[in-house]
Amino acid sequence: MSKLIHSWIGIKALTGSTLLILLIGQRFCDEPRSTQTTYLFLSDTLQLSYGRCLRVADSPLTVGFNRVIGDSRCPLSVHCDWEGMAEIEIWFMPADQDPLFLILPIMGYVNFRDTLSHISIDTLHYRFTLLQLDPYPVYPFRAPYYNYTATIALHYPER
Numbered sequence: 001m002s003k004l005i006h007s008w009i010g011i012k013a014l015t016g017s018t019l020l021i022l023l024i025g026q027r028f029c030d031e032p033r034s035t036q037t038t039y040l041f042l043s044d045t046l047q048l049s050y051g052r053c054l055r056v057a058d059s060p061l062t063v064g065f066n067r068v069i070g071d072s073r074c075p076l077s078v079h080c081d082w083e084g085m086a087e088i089e090i091w092f093m094p095a096d097q098d099p100l101f102l103i104l105p106i107m108g109y110v111n112f113r114d115t116l117s118h119i120s121i122d123t124l125h126y127r128f129t130l131l132q133l134d135p136y137p138v139y140p141f142r143a144p145y146y147n148y149t150a151t152i153a154l155h156y157p158e159r
Contacts, residue, residue, distance in 0.1 A: 045131065046152045048090070050145060056154065060095030061126070063154065068145040073108035075139035083108030086133050088150055094124065104130035104152070111136075112151060122157045129153040 046054055046063060053064030069087040074080030085107045091099040102121055110117045112132045120129040132151040135143045 044154065046154055048150045048152060050148045061092060063090060063092045065150050066091050066101065068148055069103060071137065073137050075137040078139045088130065088133065102128055104128060106130045106133050125156060127155045127157045
């Protein structure tokens, strides 16, 4: 707690948005419960649990699952006129830079195998694609967001 107070006093002169980015980026990789020691390679598939981060071995990049923005995917065993969608916010931090945030969407009834239904986001020489978001909603229960795991493909965009 005192470490956080000292950090706050040391950076209180920064603007609110910069402060928020610094605190969020620091929070997830510094906490022992959030450290995943697996080092993945670019073009691997990342499995990120809510609030966790991973370092990419062959790139100066750390990726973290910040939050679930919303999940309106149609629950299994329910008839819906629209399949719904879920959105998560991830952050990624190239070496020696502030964390950057991305919102990754996935439509309802889409999973890892539905390659034509995935939506990719290209930014700063990386391509992020949310391949699957678990658990999938099942009527009448919805899992708390802290139980979510995202399967994300990370590649260099094709040129």
